[in-house]
Structure formats: C-alpha cells, structure tokens
Amino acid sequence: MSTAISFEGVSKTFEVKGRRVDALRDVQLEVERGTVFGLVGYSGAGKSTLLRTVNALERPTAGRVVVDGAVVSELQGAALSRARQRIGMIFQQFNLLQSRNVYRNVAYPLALAGVPKAEIVDRVEELLEFVGLTDKALSYPAQLSGGQKQRVGIARALATRPDILLSDEATSALDPQTTGEVLDLLRRANAEYGVTILLVTHEMDVIREIADRVAVMQDGQVVETGSVYDVFSAPLAATTQRFVSSVLHHVPGADALERIKRVHHGRLVQIHVENRESNDPFLSRIARRHDVDFNVVYGGVSELQSRLFGTLTVELLGDDLDVEAAIRDIREATGVSELTHA
Ligand SMILES: Nc1ncnc2c1ncn2[C@@H]1O[C@H](COP(=O)(O)OP(=O)(O)O)[C@@H](O)[C@H]1O
Ligand SMILES: [Mg+2]
Known part of the structure; x- marks a missing residue:
C-alpha cells in the first residue's frame, strides 16, 4: 500500500484580534491509498482545519501536507489548481449552486476543467446513475431532500474522477436513515472507484459504519490512531473512551x-x-x-x-x-x- 496523504508535523495558528488560537499542533498522520480514514473529535478539535489543509484551503503555519507526492501546502497557481482537480470535497451544508439544476451542478467542475461538452453529458449521466438521481437531473436544489442534495454533492465531488474525497460532517445534517444511505454511497465510491476518503465527523457511529482507520483529535492534536477495530475494542485515550462508550453500551457507568x-x-x-x-x-x-x-x-x-x-x-x-x-x-x-x- 502506498500513502495518499501525509501530514508532516502540521501546525496551524489563527490570529484573531491579537489572540492566538492553536487549531493544529504538530499533527503527524498518514492516510493509505484506497482506504476510508475517519477523523473524529469534539467541536473545535481542529478536524475541519486539518481536512482543509489537504486541498490548501488552509495553509499550515508549520509542517507540510503531501498528497500523492506533491507538497500541496506549498503549491500555488496552476499547479495548485491541477492538484485540486484530483481532490473532491463534500460538506455538511451541501454547498450546491441554488440557481442551477442538478445536471448543471454536477457538470460544473467538468466545465471548469475544460472537458468537452459531449464528454460532460456522458459523465454526468453516469454519475447521476451512480448516485441514483437520474430522474432528478432537471430539479433544482430547493426541490430536493437533504439526502438527495448530498447525493448531488457526492456526484459533483466525483465528477473529475478524483483520487481523494474529503468529507466534512457530510451526514451531520441528515437523519439516521438518510445518513446510512449516504454512507453506503461513500462506501461504494471507495470500492468501485478506489477513491481514498478522508472523513471528518463528531459522530462515532459514522466511524463505525464506514471507516477502516480512525484518528481521534483533541485540542489540535491527534491523541489516538489505529484500525477501527482496535480503537473501538481497546480505546486508550480518555476522549476516545468517551466517544466509544457513546455508541457502545458495553461498560456500566x-x-x-x-x-x-x-x-x-x-x-x-x-x-x-x-x-x-x-x-x-x-x-x-x-x-x-x-x-x-x-x-x-x-x-x-x-x-x-x-x-x-x-x-x-x-x-x-x-x-x-x-x-x-x-x-x-x-x-x-x-x-x-x-x-x-x-
Ligand atoms: N478561520 C479561522 N479563524 C480563526 N479561528 C479559526 C478559524 N478556523 C478555525 N478556527 C479555530 O480553530 C479551532 C479548530 O476549529 P475547527 O478546525 O473548525 O474544529 P472542528 O472542525 O474540529 O470543530 C477552533 O478553536 C476554531 O475556533
Ligand atoms: Mg468542523
């Protein structure tokens, strides 16, 4: 197995009105190609900030982020744009273009990448079939349920055949049943397209459902990392123990x-x-x-x-x-x- 993403001593400090916030402290982590890797932690732990360094929406204050051999944390201009085409992203609030129908939302990144029109038509059809929304091609986001919106988000994120999919609380606004459907879809994207998924959540259930490996974050640091089996069956850090007992009722309080x-x-x-x-x-x-x-x-x-x-x-x-x-x-x-x- 080879490494898809490596975080090498990544730190990030925000400065807000003269106050410093250490959002990330010396994060060291490797994500293997083709896996589903979960990042879990309470609100404010630094999960989103870490995720956003992968496509350089955030730049580390120290350390570097290497994606498929390229130091994305230092890329600029055209090289950065090319790297970003290899990375899809989905969000809690879906971030769809409200004034465009489903078809044009999914086509958008392909048009940006300069893909010829005939190819776009084929690719969008294929993607809508994959996410089960062929009959919604001409609907607008406002006409869709939350689960349908997220499926459009997934189709759009996969449009340019990325190697990596970033997911930031993608199921946090959805009910449990819809969450299950969206996670199934992400699993299929991982299995059928081989896309590496880095997924942020504050819900341990989501990790149990979908992840192969997990890192637990607290105060900008990774406090525990391992296979999902090992972390659930023998959690070491106190934070991890709290997360695990929130979904398993094995140990009496x-x-x-x-x-x-x-x-x-x-x-x-x-x-x-x-x-x-x-x-x-x-x-x-x-x-x-x-x-x-x-x-x-x-x-x-x-x-x-x-x-x-x-x-x-x-x-x-x-x-x-x-x-x-x-x-x-x-x-x-x-x-x-x-x-x-x-
Ligand atoms: N753009 C920003 N400016 C200032 N502080 C920020 C910014 N983004 C995040 N932070 C702070 O960094 C810390 C980590 O935030 P975040 O990565 O969003 O955590 P999580 O996703 O785990 O909830 C928090 O204290 C948050 O307030
Ligand atoms: Mg977040």
Whole structure:
C-alpha cells in the first residue's frame, strides 16, 4: 500500500484580534491509498482545519501536507489548481449552486476543467446513475431532500474522477436513515472507484459504519490512531473512551455499577471479550467444568470488521474455590478484571 496523504508535523495558528488560537499542533498522520480514514473529535478539535489543509484551503503555519507526492501546502497557481482537480470535497451544508439544476451542478467542475461538452453529458449521466438521481437531473436544489442534495454533492465531488474525497460532517445534517444511505454511497465510491476518503465527523457511529482507520483529535492534536477495530475494542485515550462508550453500551457507568453492586452480592467480574470467534461457547464450557453459574448483569458484545469484542459484567455464583478456578480459566481465554464490593 502506498500513502495518499501525509501530514508532516502540521501546525496551524489563527490570529484573531491579537489572540492566538492553536487549531493544529504538530499533527503527524498518514492516510493509505484506497482506504476510508475517519477523523473524529469534539467541536473545535481542529478536524475541519486539518481536512482543509489537504486541498490548501488552509495553509499550515508549520509542517507540510503531501498528497500523492506533491507538497500541496506549498503549491500555488496552476499547479495548485491541477492538484485540486484530483481532490473532491463534500460538506455538511451541501454547498450546491441554488440557481442551477442538478445536471448543471454536477457538470460544473467538468466545465471548469475544460472537458468537452459531449464528454460532460456522458459523465454526468453516469454519475447521476451512480448516485441514483437520474430522474432528478432537471430539479433544482430547493426541490430536493437533504439526502438527495448530498447525493448531488457526492456526484459533483466525483465528477473529475478524483483520487481523494474529503468529507466534512457530510451526514451531520441528515437523519439516521438518510445518513446510512449516504454512507453506503461513500462506501461504494471507495470500492468501485478506489477513491481514498478522508472523513471528518463528531459522530462515532459514522466511524463505525464506514471507516477502516480512525484518528481521534483533541485540542489540535491527534491523541489516538489505529484500525477501527482496535480503537473501538481497546480505546486508550480518555476522549476516545468517551466517544466509544457513546455508541457502545458495553461498560456500566458509575451509577449503573453502584446499582449492580447493591443488587448482586456474588463475585463480580468484567470479562473483556476480544478477538473471539463467535461460535466458541467458552463461558458455558468453563461454567460446566467448574460447576459455577454465570449471571450476566450488564454488557454487550459487538462485531466490527468481522471480529467480536465487548465487555460483560458477570456475577459468578458457586463455591469460592470453584469460582477462583473459573476466573483463572476465563483469564486464560480472554481479559478479566475484578469489580470488588467496596
Ligand atoms: N478561520 C479561522 N479563524 C480563526 N479561528 C479559526 C478559524 N478556523 C478555525 N478556527 C479555530 O480553530 C479551532 C479548530 O476549529 P475547527 O478546525 O473548525 O474544529 P472542528 O472542525 O474540529 O470543530 C477552533 O478553536 C476554531 O475556533
Ligand atoms: Mg468542523
């Protein structure tokens, strides 16, 4: 695999009325060609600023951004225009031209690039079919739903056959059902056209749906990066843990834990299920072997990238020695931590 985008020590400081805002601090990140890479973080973390350095809508104060071997952060004039034709972008507010119909919105970047008219006609037809809007070619943006507008945005962004697609909160204004449809479309664009997608979102669900890898940003820095499986199954940074628990309900919060301890007086353990095959009934095997009972009192297991992970909070009931032996076996099979009664 080769690198599509590399951020090399990228910093960006804005100066507003004499006040300095460090929007990006020494960001070091590589995005492999052909992948879907997610950038997640709370509002103000610096996600949009980082994304916008890729097509030089923002220039770093320090460091450089290299796209397909070209240092875009230093390009000017015609060279920059050429580089930008290789990079499409979609936005939360769609940014369609209101006075042009769907056909002419999609044709716009092709006309700008000087593509001959006959070719434009073919290409726009192909794109509208790809996004499922052939019958809306003559509609105006105001006549479309949010999901349809974003599909026009995607068709327009793909028009010049870019290598890279930048997506800044493209589904944040859409309902969950429409979000799913738009993410499916982005997945297809990645699979069928091989376009590398760098996608900014504040929603961890979006990352789970579509990304291969993810970087978590906070205060202008990347605080964690890894495969979506690794980041969801074993989040390291506190911010990442908050994002992950916002979409997975595997681990009880402090209140839930107090309730559990009031009600359940057996031995409480948290079992961290990781990298398990879904058809291995290891818990019931261990229960039978040691003659203990498992009472699952909280937790969940999820599948991601075809592998299982999760956390089960379990009350173990049985003779002390049997319970000890069972815990040893679970520990061998997977991760365990104890929740002692205080
Ligand atoms: N053009 C700008 N001028 C001044 N400050 C800006 C500008 N763009 C972004 N910022 C500031 O930089 C920080 C990061 O913003 P942004 O990249 O938009 O974050 P995010 O997309 O993660 O919400 C914020 O504090 C924001 O106010
Ligand atoms: Mg933003």
